[in-house]
Amino acid sequence: MGTLTASDLRKGLRIEIAGAPYIVTEFSFLKPGKGASIYNCKLKHMVTGSTLTRSYRSNDSFQEPNLEERTMRYSYAEGDQYVFMDKNFEQVNVNAEVLGNSRFFLVEDIEVQVLIHNDRPIGVELPTFVEKEIIETEPGARGNTATNVTKPAKIAAGYEIQVPLFVNQGDVVKIDTRTGGYSDRVRVAKI
Amino acid sequence: MPLADFKPVIEIRAKTLRAIRQFFYDRDFLEVESPIRIPAPALELHIDAIPAAGKYLRTSPELHMKRLLAAGYQRIFQLGPCFRDGERGERHNPEFTMLEWYRADADYLAILVDAKALIAAVAESVLGRTLLKIHRKQIKSGPEAGQPELTPRRSGAATDCLCSHGTLPPCGLQCLYVELMPVWEVFTIAQAFTIFAGWDPVALFDPDRFDLDLVNKVEPWLPLEHPVVLMDYPAEAAALARRKPDNPRVAERWELYIGGLELANAFSELTDPAEQRTRFETCAADRRALGKPVYPLDEDFLSALEEGLPPSAGIALGVDRLVMLLAGADSLDEVLPFR
Numbered sequence: 407m408g409t410l411t412a413s414d415l416r417k418g419l420r421i422e423i424a425g426a427p428y429i430v431t432e433f434s435f436l437k438p439g440k441g442a443s444i445y446n447c448k449l450k451h452m453v454t455g456s457t458l459t460r461s462y463r464s465n466d467s468f469q470e471p472n473l474e475e476r477t478m479r480y481s482y483a484e485g486d487q488y489v490f491m492d493k494n495f496e497q498v499n500v501n502a503e504v505l506g507n508s509r510f511f512l513v514e515d516i517e518v519q520v521l522i523h524n525d526r527p528i529g530v531e532l533p534t535f536v537e538k539e540i541i542e543t544e545p546g547a548r549g550n551t552a553t554n555v556t557k558p559a560k561i562a563a564g565y566e567i568q569v570p571l572f573v574n575q576g577d578v579v580k581i582d583t584r585t586g587g588y589s590d591r592v593r594v595a596k597i
Numbered sequence: 598m599p600l601a602d603f604k605p606v607i608e609i610r611a612k613t614l615r616a617i618r619q620f621f622y623d624r625d626f627l628e629v630e631s632p633i634r635i636p637a638p639a640l641e642l643h644i645d646a647i648p649a650a651g652k653y654l655r656t657s658p659e660l661h662m663k664r665l666l667a668a669g670y671q672r673i674f675q676l677g678p679c680f681r682d683g684e685r686g687e688r689h690n691p692e693f694t695m696l697e698w699y700r701a702d703a704d705y706l707a708i709l710v711d712a713k714a715l716i717a718a719v720a721e722s723v724l725g726r727t728l729l730k731i732h733r734k735q736i737k738s739g740p741e742a743g744q745p746e747l748t749p750r751r752s753g754a755a756t757d758c759l760c761s762h763g764t765l766p767p768c769g770l771q772c773l774y775v776e777l778m779p780v781w782e783v784f785t786i787a788q789a790f791t792i793f794a795g796w797d798p799v800a801l802f803d804p805d806r807f808d809l810d811l812v813n814k815v816e817p818w819l820p821l822e823h824p825v826v827l828m829d830y831p832a833e834a835a836a837l838a839r840r841k842p843d844n845p846r847v848a849e850r851w852e853l854y855i856g857g858l859e860l861a862n863a864f865s866e867l868t869d870p871a872e873q874r875t876r877f878e879t880c881a882a883d884r885r886a887l888g889k890p891v892y893p894l895d896e897d898f899l900s901a902l903e904e905g906l907p908p909s910a911g912i913a914l915g916v917d918r919l920v921m922l923l924a925g926a927d928s929l930d931e932v933l934p935f936r
Binding site: 436 | 683684689
């Protein structure tokens, strides 16, 4: 992996600090008259989410973290391990903790981006929208098309979302994986 | 932002340039121009020039201006572009407009009198008043975690914005009012560092700590409600300035801050050719040690000093930052249409 210097710093850059990958979330360039350049950064640990504030100077250098983004498909879950496979059927196991709530939105064979740091998966990016079946909700008020009144509904694994009143058990809905919220109804259950 | 939306700030810039010129015409200053592509930029440890076809784009017109002083020109000013490699941020652009003016037979305090009159005259001419209203995304009002306990709260009231911007308030910005006249609060560097950073760089200079503490501990806590002048820098932090006759640890240099924004740097000029050559050579060695490009010595400038530069003083003022202040802007992005 390459070496970076302070002048490469910008919002979104990923650097390694004490062996851990960090992403620059805030950045400002400061330079007093006749003085040295100071690069002030807020950094977020890409695994734990903890933050740091650091001031760097022109001659500081960093290692680029060994990060790899792989396109993979979701295969199956076994206990708290979620198994993804690439097109060569090479397999990567991701812990439930790394997936967080994303694990509720996985659909078999869905294409995701798995972020790997030094051979260890640290994040999984899902498509923005996934389709999930409603497995449990109170019967809907037929004909009520208002979207501003909602009720709870469960998808597989018991994850609860808020849906409009017209959504019924067996309907398939679109979920925004960034917010984990209901977005649209895509199919009505056959009765 | 579309170019058409820059019309108000383009007009403020035009009025600013006109007011600056008028100010100096009224005081019998001669407007001069000097080359933009030069063979030998002034050697400074932290100012890097952009190479241009065998020469360099000037980082400042300073050395040419001083040659004019040595040739007998008494009061001169120049407005024009300068270039500094690698300087880019909310308050920096590698290409910017600089105003410099110089007086023979004067010191840095005479330049301070000029600066105060200039800022007031330009604000009156552009805005019709000397009260600036600046919109800021965020203004620090107290110490953050990690700041020393002794850090006082910052003076100068920044309040949630209640102006109407065509939309209903609040707009999420803060409003800062700066009255340009008549108070300009002066701190010596020794005072400012002792209050805000807890040490005195004049007594014992530490170059690494000096720049870091200046931007992270001193500048963020300077009063905001009126202009602030930091004065009398450690001699090590002023490559082209004269030392104080009664205290050689201190250089006769001051910096102007308005609304927390560093706007201008002035000093009594170093006129001793031997000391100037030594400082350039030391700086060249330091740059070489850091792996930075080393520029040739400007022998024409050094000969001018040998022939005799009268005691004189000068200043460099960032015009884009002045336009930012007059436009009430928080970033150069708001005032540079082609950035």
